[in-house]
Amino acid sequence: MNRTFKMAVTGFAVLQLCTAAPLIACDDTLVMLLTAQNPGSEFSRIIRSFNSDLTALGLALKAMEKVSYDQEMAKVMDSWLEFTKKYMTNPPEEARNDLRWAEKTSATARGIGEIRRLINEKKFTEAHDRVLELNSKMGAFFEAFGVSDEKQLFISVSTNLTNLERALLGDDKEASANLVKELTKNLESFTPLLGDNPDNRKEDVRKLLIELAADIELNSSLKALDAKQQQLKTIFEELRSQILMREWFPGLKN
The missing domain is CATH 1.20.120 (Four Helix Bundle (Hemerythrin (Met), subunit A))
Incomplete structure (x- = not known):
């Protein structure tokens, strides 16, 4: 199977997700698209997992159907912990020239901490706003990827x-x-x-x-x-x- 065909298959999978899945998957699909050159890499898997968990937390907070969002928050924390173990200060190969990488990861960590604090204080509307803010900045991780x-x-x-x-x-x-x-x-x-x-x-x-x-x-x-x-x-x-x-x-x- 040559590289062009692999990319076509990956692309078709992305399209299927984006057209057939609910809104949560389409946000994830954009991240999948941005990592499509190496979709099986550890970085691709980890950042997709984090983005998916963050989006799920945001949707749950917006729905306001629960008295606790500890489970969703825990998933975000777990996926972010996995990210930081590998990439907190050392970017993946694709972003090795990103001089602001450590700044971006530190800002994300602070954002997650703020969301967690707001959830603990039952300030769910504010927490949802912070999730949206953080979600809107996910593209920053790909600035040095030659997008x-x-x-x-x-x-x-x-x-x-x-x-x-x-x-x-x-x-x-x-x-x-x-x-x-x-x-x-x-x-x-x-x-x-x-x-x-x-x-x-x-x-x-x-x-x-x-x-x-x-x-x-x-x-x-x-x-x-x-x-x-x-x-x-x-x-x-x-x-x-x-x-x-x-x-x-x-x-x-x-």
Whole structure:
């Protein structure tokens, strides 16, 4: 099995996860995509595990259906401990030239400590916000990996969507409006990558962004705003999948 075929198989697996799984898996799928050059490496496995556990904690906190989140927090702590044993001060080979690696891992450790403190104090809303903040910074670990412009765009969209969720939940109208503008710019950057496929949902995203901007201005309910933000996540992930399908399988019709 040659390297090109292996990459194609890995890519197809990523696409299947992103289009068939719930939102939690799609965040994980972006991390999987960023480590796709060496998906079986120890670093790939460990950082995917940490990201998955962090996302699961965030979803649990947002749902507010429990009186304790110790189990989810413990999983985050365990996966982070595994990460730090190998990479706290020594980056993986792909990031060996990252001069800010130790700074990034230290900041992540402080963030996890803050989340744990807030959970212990039963400040679950604040803890959820900190989880989103930390999740939005995961792309920083890949800055020295030689990430392509296309993948940088995917990271930007993911970060903007997460920050939009934070702004909406925090009732920050100005930040929310600005992030909608940033996502509109992101959408325009997607356009040349999507080709002339008439079935892509670019116009659905554009419509949602216009509606969301209006809803923010009108101070619509958080439930309505959050629902639109989640729709945006889903459709942006579909567009990302279409772009990757065109790249990895150029002979296929969309």
